[in-house]
Amino acid sequence: MSYLSKLHRIFESGQFAVTAEIGPPKHASAHGIRHHAHMLVNHVDATNITDCQTAIVRLSSIAAGVHILDCGIEPIVQMTCRDRNRIAMQSDLMGAYSLGMRNVLCLSGDHQKFGNHPMSKNVYDIDSLQLVQMVRRMRDEKKFLSGEAIKEHEPRFYIGAVANPFADPFEFRVDRLEKKVEAGAEFIQTQCIFDMERFERFMEMVRSRGIDQRVRILAGITPLKGWRAAKYLQTGVSGMLVPDSLVERLKKAEDQKREGIEVAIEQIKYIKENVKGVHGVHIMAIAWEEVVPEIVERTGLYPRPRFEDRDTAS
Amino acid sequence: MIIAQQKPIKEIATMVGDCKRVALIGCAGCVTVCLSGGEKETEIMASALRIMRRLEGNPLETVTFTATRQCDPEYVDALEGLVKDVDAIISLACGVGVQYLAERFDKWVVPALNTDFIGGSTVHGIWEEKCGLCGACILHKTGGICPVIRCSKSILNGPCGGSQYGKCEISKDVDCAWQLIYDRMKKLGKIDRLLEIQPPKDWSTSRDGGPRRAVREDVMIG
Numbered sequence: 001m002s003y004l005s006k007l008h009r010i011f012e013s014g015q016f017a018v019t020a021e022i023g024p025p026k027h028a029s030a031h032g033i034r035h036h037a038h039m040l041v042n043h044v045d046a047t048n049i050t051d052c053q054t055a056i057v058r059l060s061s062i063a064a065g066v067h068i069l070d071c072g073i074e075p076i077v078q079m080t081c082r083d084r085n086r087i088a089m090q091s092d093l094m095g096a097y098s099l100g101m102r103n104v105l106c107l108s109g110d111h112q113k114f115g116n117h118p119m120s121k122n123v124y125d126i127d128s129l130q131l132v133q134m135v136r137r138m139r140d141e142k143k144f145l146s147g148e149a150i151k152e153h154e155p156r157f158y159i160g161a162v163a164n165p166f167a168d169p170f171e172f173r174v175d176r177l178e179k180k181v182e183a184g185a186e187f188i189q190t191q192c193i194f195d196m197e198r199f200e201r202f203m204e205m206v207r208s209r210g211i212d213q214r215v216r217i218l219a220g221i222t223p224l225k226g227w228r229a230a231k232y233l234q235t236g237v238s239g240m241l242v243p244d245s246l247v248e249r250l251k252k253a254e255d256q257k258r259e260g261i262e263v264a265i266e267q268i269k270y271i272k273e274n275v276k277g278v279h280g281v282h283i284m285a286i287a288w289e290e291v292v293p294e295i296v297e298r299t300g301l302y303p304r305p306r307f308e309d310r311d312t313a314s
Numbered sequence: 315m316i317i318a319q320q321k322p323i324k325e326i327a328t329m330v331g332d333c334k335r336v337a338l339i340g341c342a343g344c345v346t347v348c349l350s351g352g353e354k355e356t357e358i359m360a361s362a363l364r365i366m367r368r369l370e371g372n373p374l375e376t377v378t379f380t381a382t383r384q385c386d387p388e389y390v391d392a393l394e395g396l397v398k399d400v401d402a403i404i405s406l407a408c409g410v411g412v413q414y415l416a417e418r419f420d421k422w423v424v425p426a427l428n429t430d431f432i433g434g435s436t437v438h439g440i441w442e443e444k445c446g447l448c449g450a451c452i453l454h455k456t457g458g459i460c461p462v463i464r465c466s467k468s469i470l471n472g473p474c475g476g477s478q479y480g481k482c483e484i485s486k487d488v489d490c491a492w493q494l495i496y497d498r499m500k501k502l503g504k505i506d507r508l509l510e511i512q513p514p515k516d517w518s519t520s521r522d523g524g525p526r527r528a529v530r531e532d533v534m535i536g
Contacts, residue, residue, distance in 0.1 A: 081467070086514065108474040111466055113484045122467065126514045129471040133511065145514060164475030169496050172473070175509055179471060183511055191475055238476045238483035 004158035005102035006074045007046045010280075010305060011187065011216040016272060017280025018301050019076065019189070019218060020292050021048040022068060024059035030067040033059070036289045037071035043296040044073065045304055048105060048189070048282070051078040055115025062096045069100050076160060077101045080109025085125035086134065086145050093135060097155035105160040105189065106131040128161060129183045135159050136184030161185035163217075165202035166195060166241040174205040181215045188215050189282045192222035193267060194233070195241040203277050212277030219271050222284045223264035223291055226256035261291055268299040315344035315434065316408045317441045318351060318427040323362050326404060329424040330363070333374070333401035338363075338426070339393060339415065340380035341407035348441055351406030351427055353380040359406065359426060384411025390418045397421055431463075449519030449526060455507065457498035462515075464491035470512040 003009040010017045020043075022036050040047060047068060051061040065075035077096050079089065093104065108128045112120045126134065126145075134145045135157055142154045161180040165173055177188065193199045199219070206212050224230050227250035234242035246263065253259035268281050281301075285292050296302045320326075330336050338360045346352030360376040367374035379396050381389045384407035393415070397403055402422040405412040409429040416423040431443035446463030452470070453460060462468050466484045473492030476483025480493045499505050517523070 108467055108469060108476075111476070111484050113466075124468045125517065127467070127469040127471050128474070129511060130514045134514070162475065167473065167475045167477050168479060168490075169473070169477075169493060172496055172505075172508070175505075176471070176473075179509060179511055238478045238481070240478075 004156055005046070006307070007076065007103050007187070008158040009307065010045050013305065015305055016301065017046075017216070017218060018044050018296055018304060019046045019048060019280065019282045020044045020289065021050065021282070021284045021286075022064065022289065023050045023053055023287070024061060024064040026056065026058055028059065030059070030064070033064050033067050034071050037068045037073050039289055040292055041072045043293045043302060043304060044283075045280075046074040046076050046103060048076045048078055048284075051080045051107075051109065052083065052115070053078075053110065055082065055110045055112045055117070057116060062092060062099065062101065065096065065101050066099050074103065075101055076103040076105050078105045078107060079131065080107050081124050081127055081131055082109035082112065082122050085123050089126075089131065090134070090138065090144055093138065093155050093157070097157065102156075102158060103160060104135055104157045105162065106135065106185070107162050129180055132159055132161050132180055132183040132185050140184075158187070159185055160187045160189060162191070163188050164191040164239050165193075165199055166191055167239040170198075170202075173202060174209065174211070177206065177215075178209065178211055181211060185215060187218060187279075189218045190220040191239060192220045192233070192284060193271075194222075194230075194246055195243055196267065196270065198241060199271075200275060203275050207277045212279075216279040217277060218280045218282040219268075219275070219278045220282050220284060221264050221267055221271075221295075222286060223288060223295065224250060224260040225288060226260065227251040229260075261295060264291075264295050265298050268295065268301075272299065315347055315432065316410075316429060317348050317431050317433050317443070318345050318408045318429045319348075320350050320355070320359070320406075320427055321425070323359070323366070326359070326424070326426050327363055327366050330374070330402045330404060333422075335375040335377075335400045336363070336402045336404055337393075337397045337400040338376055338378045338404045338406060339384065339397075339411075340378070341384045341405075341411050342380055343383045343385065343407070345407055345411075345427065346380075348435070351408075356380055356406050359404070381407075381411075384408075384414050387414070387418070390414050394419075447520070448515070448517070449523075450516060452512075452515075455512065456495045457502065457504070459491055459495045459498060461491050461495065464489075464494075470515060 020040050025032050049061040049064045052058050061077050065077045068075045106128050112122050137143050139156050142150045163177045227247050230242050230247045233240045250256050271278050283292050338356050340351050340356030356378050360378045383389050404426050405415050406426045412425045432445050433441050433443040435441050448462045466482050477490040482488040482490045
């Protein structure tokens with residue numbers, strides 16, 4: 001069997017995948033990205049490269065992906081629907097593939113209101129579901145969105161999407177996940193899990209409909225630096241659920257950062273042991289990449305699998 | 315209807331700062347209903363401008379009239395005598411009216427309003443946007459709630475991950491259109507229709523396709 005990417009291969013080999021996240025900087029140097037990549041290279045299977053997250057202008061996710069790849073990590077290039085129309089998206093998908101990117105994560109993107117250019121005009125020519133469908137169509141049908149044939153060298157991405165079990169309406173979240181799978185998503189990253197009970201209810205619905213058999217699900221884990229971070233996510237970010245008990249636990253801790261790491265480790269262990277249908281974790285250590293190796297090691301996920309032959313299709 | 319709001323009076327005064335005599339033309343259509351450019355607002359604006367200019371020691375002469383509709387050549391033609399001797403025309407219509415006046419008369423025409431959106435009132439004094447003018451209505455697929463304009467990301471397969479407690483991620487004051495769509499479809503027993511993947515929209519019927527034109531040959535004369 002040939003694999004679309006290393007991440008694809010990890011999943012197909014039945015191993016519990018570990019991915020992390022690298023956010024490109026607000027400047028034109030790759031120094032920081034490469035520093036983080038070197039830090040994570042032995043501990044993760046791939047890293048997401050965010051696409052101007054929270055609508056803040058940052059170094060391009062595709063360009064950052066080239067640096068990450070050069071450091072030995074497989075990138076998962078994020079692509080949002082906020083800033084590009086279908087012409088630019090298809091162009092960038094082909095460009096990214098030509099530069100060695102093999103995974104793409106399709107998402108709507110945060111509204112520009114949150115960023116450093118709230119006066120900008122958003123695009124949303126297509127939505128995240130339609131983007132998934134488009135990437136799949138380019139690959140499997142060798143067609144542009146318009147229907148025109150891609151005569152040769154179609155981009156062959158392993159296609160990801162996101163799911164947020166903590167947003168509303170809760171009962172429709174599994175339906176929407178299923179729609180994304182129908183559209184062609186092959187792996188899913190979830191929003192940061194803090195409310196484990198809700199996540200388990202979500203996964204129960206996912207399993208009861210057999211969706212976990214059709215798509216690989218990475219549970220989103222975010223270590224928190226302290227109770228203020230928890231409180232901010234609880235009250236300031238729409239679509240997040242942070243239980244009061246977690247805020248309190250961090251508040252009471254002598255060393256809050258240490259406690260944040262412990263919580264993340266407990267969550268991963270719990271999910272790995274108890275939540276069926278999850279195929280890996282996606283660790284989003286926001287501006288705290290250096291804690292990822294410890295989390296991976298202490299959850300028994302280290303060392304990461306190595307493949308002797310070529311990892312990906314080229 | 316078209317919802318428009320008045321520009322700040324200082325901004326309007328600046329636009330006609332070098333004029334001695336201006337015509338203020340209201341419109342009895344949409345902008346009368348949304349209380350921004352009808353007869354009453356036209357008279358009030360004319361007095362405000364006259365008072366401002368008198369206080370500056372540079373008096374302004376005004377003539378006022380409220381046309382039945384500024385988006386109709388027939389009613390615009392009738393203004394010819396009125397605007398003959400003015401240095402500028404201030405239109406209190408939507409952007410359509412301003413352009414009709416500018417097209418018809420060789421005069422400096424300035425807008426008194428910002429044309430905001432098409433929508434309606436919820437309670438007296440509050441208007442809300444309801445239609446995105448996309449040119450290819452999909453309201454039959456979304457329970458009569460327009461995601462093109464009421465979803466801040468125009469998502470056709472919503473709701474996105476930013477929807478919580480019925481509100482949009484952009485503000486706690488903004489309802490999530492997809493929550494409304496979901497609730498309504500549920501009430502009507504048609505949730506299954508939301509499971510269908512909506513294909514990418516053809517925006518060529520929207521603003522993106524250049525200025526649009528509607529032709530009804532059956533009602534054309536001659």
